[in-house]
Amino acid sequence: MKNKEKKNKFWGMTKADILLGLAFLLAGAFCFGGLIYLNQQPAGQLEVKVAGEIKAIYLLSEDQEVTLKELGENTFQIRDGVVEMVHADCPDQYCVHHRPISKNGESIICLPNQVVITIRGGEEPVVDGTTN
Amino acid sequence: MGLPTNQLALSGVLTALAAIFSYVEALIPFGFGVPGIKLGLANVVIVFALYSMGSGFALLISVVRILVVSSLFGSPAIALYSLAGALLSLAVMVPLRKTGKFSMIGVSMAGGVFHNIGQLVVAALVVETFQMLYYFPVLLIAGMVTGILIGVIVTRVSRTLEGKITVL
Numbered sequence: 001m002k003n004k005e006k007k008n009k010f011w012g013m014t015k016a017d018i019l020l021g022l023a024f025l026l027a028g029a030f031c032f033g034g035l036i037y038l039n040q041q042p043a044g045q046l047e048v049k050v051a052g053e054i055k056a057i058y059l060l061s062e063d064q065e066v067t068l069k070e071l072g073e074n075t076f077q078i079r080d081g082v083v084e085m086v087h088a089d090c091p092d093q094y095c096v097h098h099r100p101i102s103k104n105g106e107s108i109i110c111l112p113n114q115v116v117i118t119i120r121g122g123e124e125p126v127v128d129g130t131t132n
Numbered sequence: 133m134g135l136p137t138n139q140l141a142l143s144g145v146l147t148a149l150a151a152i153f154s155y156v157e158a159l160i161p162f163g164f165g166v167p168g169i170k171l172g173l174a175n176v177v178i179v180f181a182l183y184s185m186g187s188g189f190a191l192l193i194s195v196v197r198i199l200v201v202s203s204l205f206g207s208p209a210i211a212l213y214s215l216a217g218a219l220l221s222l223a224v225m226v227p228l229r230k231t232g233k234f235s236m237i238g239v240s241m242a243g244g245v246f247h248n249i250g251q252l253v254v255a256a257l258v259v260e261t262f263q264m265l266y267y268f269p270v271l272l273i274a275g276m277v278t279g280i281l282i283g284v285i286v287t288r289v290s291r292t293l294e295g296k297i298t299v300l
Contacts, residue, residue, distance in 0.1 A: 012235040012236065012237070012287060013235045013237050013238065014233060014234060014235050014238065016231075016233035016234050016238060017234055017235050017237055017238030017241070020228075020234065020238050020241065020242060021238070021241060021276065021280075024241070024242075024245055024272060024276050025273075025276070027272065028268075028269045028272040028273050029269075031268050031269045031272070032269040035266055035269070
């Protein structure tokens with residue numbers, strides 16, 4: 001064995017060992033903190049597509065009302081991480097009657113104006129169950 | 133490969149020992165209270181082989197052990213997780229050992245941590261759920277603890293065996 005000379009009472013542990021250990025602990029604590037932070041405040045975004053093209057992205061954490069004038073006029077409101085279509089000049093008004101969305105992957109679609117607003121990376125949808 | 137007989141014999145014995153450690157560990161639950169965490173006794177053999185025989189032998193013993201254990205008691209899926217963990221762990225331990233700045237315990241600790249990281253990454257890819265990564269801090273600490281324990285065991289074993297077995 002090469003490390004004969006390192007015989008001491010801590011099984012030959014070196015300064016580098018301790019530093020590496022501290023680095024791991026720090027990385028663990030950092031990740032833990034980061035995950036708790038992410039859990040508290042899902043960094044959700046609202047993706048706005050018109051005719052299949054991404055026109056804008058809004059943060060769910062910022063309350064605002066946006067009026068979109070492209071093929072038609074649509075107004076949606078972001079409040080407390082929930083998005084709702086409040087006004088549209090389309091004939092069927094399906095998007096205005098659509099229930100408010102807040103979970104990742106949910107979207108409100110206004111077909112006549114070709115507007116799709118989708119939540120990305122927000123609150124996870126609730127899964128009924130998993131199995132092995 | 134033209135291995136000298138003593139190396140061939142020792143790597144055979146170590147592979148068998150690693151395989152039986154995996155089996156024994158499956159029989160006796162070393163519960164840490166968290167699912168998916170185990171001591172990984174077989175890694176005692178791998179770390180020992182890394183120090184006494186070199187990285188090539190450690191890799192060989194590790195891979196053969198996983199193939200043997202997963203074909204006898206497990207499934208190809210288990211082999212995939214084990215291989216990912218074992219290879220990443222060795223990929224970290226070999227260069228750390230080469231620096232000469234770390235003791236067996238430090239090297240083993242890093243090995244334990246990266247073993248878990250390897251498995252977690254494969255799990256996240258297989259399940260295609262990156263929420264799996266939420267488990268990362270837990271597995272990191274668990275890898276440290278098991279790695280240090282294994283490092284202590286290997287240090288003691290190596291000192292006891294010093295001069296009693298001849299390799300190389």
